[in-house]
Amino acid sequence: MRAYNFSAGPAILPVEVLKEAANEILDYEGTGMSIMEMSHRTKTFEKVLNDAEALLREIMNIPSNYKVIFVQGGATTQFAAIPLNLMSDNKKAAYIETGNFSKKAYQEAKIFSPEGVRIVASSKDKNYTYIPDCSNLDIDKDDDYVYICENNTIFGTKFHTLPDTKGKPLVSDQSSCFLSEPVDVTKYGVIYAGVQKNVGPSGLAIVIVREDLVRDELVFKTPTMLNWKVQIDAGSLYNTPNSWAIYICGKVFKWIKDLGGLEVMKKRNEAKAKVLYDYLETSKLFKNEVEKKDRSIMNIVFRTESEELDAKFVSEAKNHNIVSIKGHRLVGGMRASIYNAMPIEGVYALVDFMREFEKENLK
Amino acid sequence: MRAYNFSAGPAILPVEVLKEAANEILDYEGTGMSIMEMSHRTKTFEKVLNDAEALLREIMNIPSNYKVIFVQGGATTQFAAIPLNLMSDNKKAAYIETGNFSKKAYQEAKIFSPEGVRIVASSKDKNYTYIPDCSNLDIDKDDDYVYICENNTIFGTKFHTLPDTKGKPLVSDQSSCFLSEPVDVTKYGVIYAGVQKNVGPSGLAIVIVREDLVRDELVFKTPTMLNWKVQIDAGSLYNTPNSWAIYICGKVFKWIKDLGGLEVMKKRNEAKAKVLYDYLETSKLFKNEVEKKDRSIMNIVFRTESEELDAKFVSEAKNHNIVSIKGHRLVGGMRASIYNAMPIEGVYALVDFMREFEKENLK
Numbered sequence: 001m002r003a004y005n006f007s008a009g010p011a012i013l014p015v016e017v018l019k020e021a022a023n024e025i026l027d028y029e030g031t032g033m034s035i036m037e038m039s040h041r042t043k044t045f046e047k048v049l050n051d052a053e054a055l056l057r058e059i060m061n062i063p064s065n066y067k068v069i070f071v072q073g074g075a076t077t078q079f080a081a082i083p084l085n086l087m088s089d090n091k092k093a094a095y096i097e098t099g100n101f102s103k104k105a106y107q108e109a110k111i112f113s114p115e116g117v118r119i120v121a122s123s124k125d126k127n128y129t130y131i132p133d134c135s136n137l138d139i140d141k142d143d144d145y146v147y148i149c150e151n152n153t154i155f156g157t158k159f160h161t162l163p164d165t166k167g168k169p170l171v172s173d174q175s176s177c178f179l180s181e182p183v184d185v186t187k188y189g190v191i192y193a194g195v196q197k198n199v200g201p202s203g204l205a206i207v208i209v210r211e212d213l214v215r216d217e218l219v220f221k222t223p224t225m226l227n228w229k230v231q232i233d234a235g236s237l238y239n240t241p242n243s244w245a246i247y248i249c250g251k252v253f254k255w256i257k258d259l260g261g262l263e264v265m266k267k268r269n270e271a272k273a274k275v276l277y278d279y280l281e282t283s284k285l286f287k288n289e290v291e292k293k294d295r296s297i298m299n300i301v302f303r304t305e306s307e308e309l310d311a312k313f314v315s316e317a318k319n320h321n322i323v324s325i326k327g328h329r330l331v332g333g334m335r336a337s338i339y340n341a342m343p344i345e346g347v348y349a350l351v352d353f354m355r356e357f358e359k360e361n362l363k
Numbered sequence: 364m365r366a367y368n369f370s371a372g373p374a375i376l377p378v379e380v381l382k383e384a385a386n387e388i389l390d391y392e393g394t395g396m397s398i399m400e401m402s403h404r405t406k407t408f409e410k411v412l413n414d415a416e417a418l419l420r421e422i423m424n425i426p427s428n429y430k431v432i433f434v435q436g437g438a439t440t441q442f443a444a445i446p447l448n449l450m451s452d453n454k455k456a457a458y459i460e461t462g463n464f465s466k467k468a469y470q471e472a473k474i475f476s477p478e479g480v481r482i483v484a485s486s487k488d489k490n491y492t493y494i495p496d497c498s499n500l501d502i503d504k505d506d507d508y509v510y511i512c513e514n515n516t517i518f519g520t521k522f523h524t525l526p527d528t529k530g531k532p533l534v535s536d537q538s539s540c541f542l543s544e545p546v547d548v549t550k551y552g553v554i555y556a557g558v559q560k561n562v563g564p565s566g567l568a569i570v571i572v573r574e575d576l577v578r579d580e581l582v583f584k585t586p587t588m589l590n591w592k593v594q595i596d597a598g599s600l601y602n603t604p605n606s607w608a609i610y611i612c613g614k615v616f617k618w619i620k621d622l623g624g625l626e627v628m629k630k631r632n633e634a635k636a637k638v639l640y641d642y643l644e645t646s647k648l649f650k651n652e653v654e655k656k657d658r659s660i661m662n663i664v665f666r667t668e669s670e671e672l673d674a675k676f677v678s679e680a681k682n683h684n685i686v687s688i689k690g691h692r693l694v695g696g697m698r699a700s701i702y703n704a705m706p707i708e709g710v711y712a713l714v715d716f717m718r719e720f721e722k723e724n725l726k
Contacts, residue, residue: 003395007402010606018388018397025385026378032366032686034381036564036611039370039687072435072566073588076602080586111584196603201399203435203566203605221474223443225436226586239439240559242566243373244607248399323395324402 004346007324008153008299008337009176009197015341017251035247040240048243049236052250059253059261062185062208069207069228070236070246075101075175075194078205079108081226082147082171082190085209087113087219090142096163097122098131099152100330101173106147112220120146121163127331128155130291134163145169145189151177153197154328156301156335157294162187169213177298178206179256180340181266189213195245198298198339199252204245207231256340265340272338272347273297279351285309285358286334303333304361310334313357320353322346367709370687371516371662371700372539372560378704380614398610403603411606412599415613422616422624425548425571432570432591433599433609438464438538438557441568442471444589445510445534445553448572450476450582453505459526460485461494462515463693464536469510475583483509484526490694491518493654497526508532508552514540516560517691519664519698520657525550532576540661541569542619543703544629552576558608561661561702562615567608570594619703628703635701635710636660642714648672648721649697666696667724673697676720683716685709 005012028035031044038045053068062068071077082105083093091113095106109117120139121132139146146165151158153176162170169189178193185191190209196202207228214229224230230238236246256265277295280288286302288295304310310333314326327333338347368375391398394407401408416431425431434440445468446456454476458469472480483502484495502509509528514521516539525533532552541556548554553572559565570591577592587593593601599609619628640658643651649665651658667673673696677689690696701710 001395002389005396005400007396007400007405009603010400010402012400013397015389018399022385022388025381025388026365032364032684033368033370034376036381037368037370037373037375039373040565041692042370042687072437072605073440074435074602077436077586077588080588084586108587111587194603201605201607202403202603203608220584223440223447223586223589224471224474225440225443239437240372240557240565242435242564242605242608244564245566245605321395324405329404 001321003323004321004349005324006322006336006338006342006350008328008335009194010202011197011337011339012341013200013248014252014255017248017255020251021248036244038243040237040243045243048247048250052246052253055250055253055257056206059179059257060183060185065211066185067209067211067214067232069231070241071205071207071231072203072242074202074205075173075192076104077226078192078207079105080111081228083109083112083117084218084220084222084226085215085228086169086171086190086213087144089219090116090144091219092116092140092142093145093147094118094120094137094139094143094168095147096120096132096134097124098149098157099128099155101153102147102149105149105173128152128157129289131157131159131294137163137166139166139168143168145171147171149173151296151298153299153337154331156288156290156296156299158296158298160293169210177296179262179265180269180298182262195249200249201245203242204249268344269297269338269340272342272344273300275344275347275351276300276336276338279354283354283358285362286354298337298339300336300338301327301331301333303327307332309361312361316357317353320349322350322353364684366686367684367712368687369685369699369701369705369713371691371698372557373565374560374700374702375704376563376611377615377618380611380618383614384611399607401606403600403606408606411610411613415609415616418613418616418620419569422542422620423546423548428574429548430572430574430577430595432594433604434568434570434594435566435605437565437568438536438555439467440589441555441570442468443474444591446472446475446480447581447583447585447589448578448591449532449534449553449576450507452582453479453507454582455479455503455505456508456510457481457483457500457502457506457531458510459483459495459497460487461512461520462491462518464515465510465512468512468536491515491520492652494520494522494657500526500529502529502531506531508534510534512536514659514661516662516700517694519651519653519659519662521659521661523656532573540659542625542628543632543661545625558612560700563612564608566605567612631707632660632701632703635705635707636663638707638710638714639663639699639701642717646717646721648725649717661700661702663699663701664690664694664696666690670695672724679720680716683712685713685716
């Protein structure tokens, strides 16, 4: 039986995609081999890669002046690649701190430019339960970019309004909201995402970068594999890519397109989130502490008043086929990641169990 | 029908492993999810990772003072990680150039230490058809390491005797011979390999490093993801790893163990290589130009006298279920990569077709 898997990442994938992958695992389209066994220089794999990029461009409506690369190392490797690729001799950048991953990205940038990287807004004062006002940030004329983590997986918040970057390129880590709803790509300098949250298996990141931001010469000594221009010029084939992950992502892009695209994803995701948030607003046992205007529709965090009760909830949830519902180790409590592939039935099952648990445990 | 897939990488995998993976793709061991969908922080995945490392340590007989990490970015990322992690303030290293990948590794090291990195032996003079004498290399007392690419995928050569490093740590790229035969790990400072040639799917490299070489403080500004100490301390879980590739590699390690380990692999691989080399020695149409003492048992290169005939061979081979037999684009001709998972029947089929082709095309 398939579980209702609320993992924040790696996370639930469409069952149709997994079935197709199983069927093709010994013989992909009559080639007599698995995608895992196929040279990345074959026409067959090049088609897999090119089709994946074309589908992604179509469903995200990515303009032609944006480059798309499929790279290894996860979003965490991009924490370094971003300053390495985007910084001019100014070596300055403005970071907005809304949780663990934006903080890590900031700290990584400081390795390369200890003096030039600044936090210009933060929600640390209230334990990252909101998105700070970014309408009048202290952007420096020499800043090379402004950085956000758009959806905060651990804290359950999301930027619903993008910061005013005062003309500087916006760099956004969309790992946990990638392809969850339409975005206007033209508002960004760089969008990137580790795919293992909402799109595919782990070991792959997608970087979408406006071509005028791609530098021929980098300011820092940079490992070649982290150099975006090298990856762009090689069409993501500078070395052997994570071909299995690209293949699975391509199938997920197709699944999204066939369901109606990102507008439909958004409606489905909002409907799922509403079921859970509506219940949380009425619950006397569970609470979600995120400011309403800043709620994520991908990751919904909640807790009871006691850690013991939280642990009991997580443990008993398993008997209801609800798994990976425990909150991140930094914050405790519970977290329901309800990515594209989570059926609404999973959310109903969760809320049914929460009601039952509340009835039994509310004093 | 499964093809005889002679690809140099990604490359043929054991069919038993692929079948198991297909069976588990919707539900790994009753968890109700695929490995691709499972948090890397679950006990289930930690067991997959720990079991893979334990099996690797067992089949390679890795001493306890060597650390093992599973990282992303392929061997190419390690081309940068090696100088970044191993260099002291000396910033000196000696490279042996035996083909494309050792040259790339050398060039990458020069990004970080343009003055301190030297080629101390090369087989470039004869188009990399041999392994140079490494019995009295010009090692500097300040060299931090000596670097080799142990098996040269493109040129079909292999170090059958390791260089005399005069006490300096030996760093070996074993990507295309990893787990093909027993090695004495204690002779190395670092062994590393991209797994997509002889072990698993692409998107994963394994680094085996002697613990006294792991530096607490690095000389260069280094992306955190490339820092071996960080990866070691995090048990390969600093960020989300390529969990699918680790899972498949674990199954391949088990397959190797069940077949009898690396001694058996060596016998099988030598037997397969002998079939092809014996024929090549007698052929009047095909020739292999590698010095006999330096032959690889993993990648066997051969060509006819004409490019047209080579192209005809590659094209007609497909009708005999022999695929990905074309040589690397840098050198042309043909290449048979006969990794662990290639059955001897595949080599028989190849040689049968070569004989037939020779009869028809020899003038």
